Structure formats: structure tokens, C-alpha cells
Amino acid sequence: MLRDIEMCERLGCDGVVIGAFDAAGEVDVETCRELVASAGPLGATFHRALDASVTRPAQ
Numbered sequence: 001m002l003r004d005i006e007m008c009e010r011l012g013c014d015g016v017v018i019g020a021f022d023a024a025g026e027v028d029v030e031t032c033r034e035l036v037a038s039a040g041p042l043g044a045t046f047h048r049a050l051d052a053s054v055t056r057p058a059q
Contacts (some may be wrong), residue, residue, distance in 0.1 A: 005038045015043025 001018065008016050018037050020031035036044045 001035055002038050005042070009040070009042060013042060015039070015045060017045045017047050019047030028053065 001020070004021060005016050015034075015056075018035040018039070020028040020035065022028045033048070
């Protein structure tokens, strides 16, 4: 995914969609932080796959 972000930067994209989960289905926060940092000035949106995550936001 890091190479994809790099390619998006080179192509002049406005942003990227990211997301990473661990084997247990939890959001992999460290990897997501790395991806957002890699995106730099690009907008970063977390993929809708969050809906399938074990980690669910309180409602």
C-alpha cells in the first residue's frame, strides 16, 4: 500500500483510501498511522471496511 500511495503522489491524486487490520480483525493503528504519514499532503480516508472490523465505534 505504501507503493500505491507513492504512485498516487506521482500521478497528482488528491488523496488516498487506506485501511489495515490485524489477524484478529482489529484496526492496525500503527500501520494506519504509517500509511497516513506516508500520504503526506494527500487527503487520507479510512476505507469502509471498518464496518466489518471487530473494533466498532460507540454509538
